[in-house]
Amino acid sequence: MSDSIFTKIKNKEIPGNIVYEDDQCFAIEDINPQAPVHILIIPHKEITKVSDTSSEDKDLLGHLLYVSKKIADRYDLNDNYRLIINNGAGAGQSVFHIHVHLMGGRSLEWPPG
Numbered sequence: 487m488s489d490s491i492f493t494k495i496k497n498k499e500i501p502g503n504i505v506y507e508d509d510q511c512f513a514i515e516d517i518n519p520q521a522p523v524h525i526l527i528i529p530h531k532e533i534t535k536v537s538d539t540s541s542e543d544k545d546l547l548g549h550l551l552y553v554s555k556k557i558a559d560r561y562d563l564n565d566n567y568r569l570i571i572n573n574g575a576g577a578g579q580s581v582f583h584i585h586v587h588l589m590g591g592r593s594l595e596w597p598p599g
């Protein structure tokens with residue numbers, strides 16, 4: 487299988503703004519931001535979606551959320567931000583490499599629709 491668009495950004499094969507990287511994941515600015523801060527937190531491992539994970543991915547999934555919190559702190563989002571994972575095309579997923587959307591910097595309505 488070919489690399490996902492996010493992996494290509496990480497590998498600098500296509501442009502993108504990488505704002506964080508560690509041994510398990512990396513984070514980029516969303517190309518089409520829906521909030522003043524809109525960051526995607528992505529595992530190095532190319533899992534397509536949450537429903538395709540198994541018990542061996544538990545720690546990695548937790549790590550993605552913890553890194554999301556660390557990045558939110560770095561952007562001074564305090565306790566006002568939203569974390570979203572779209573699972574499947576019917577739920578709005580368009581890139582099939584798991585990613586957490588971190589959105590903040592404006593007031594966020596609920597439900598999102």
Ligand code: 5GP
Pocket residue numbers: 491495502503514515516517518519526571572578579580581582
């Ligand atoms: P999804 O719809 O899968 O939950 O989210 C995919 C996100 O990836 C969208 O918010 C979209 O704007 C973003 N995206 C798609 N292609 C690119 C790209 O080439 N570069 C960056 N930085 N973000 C992208």
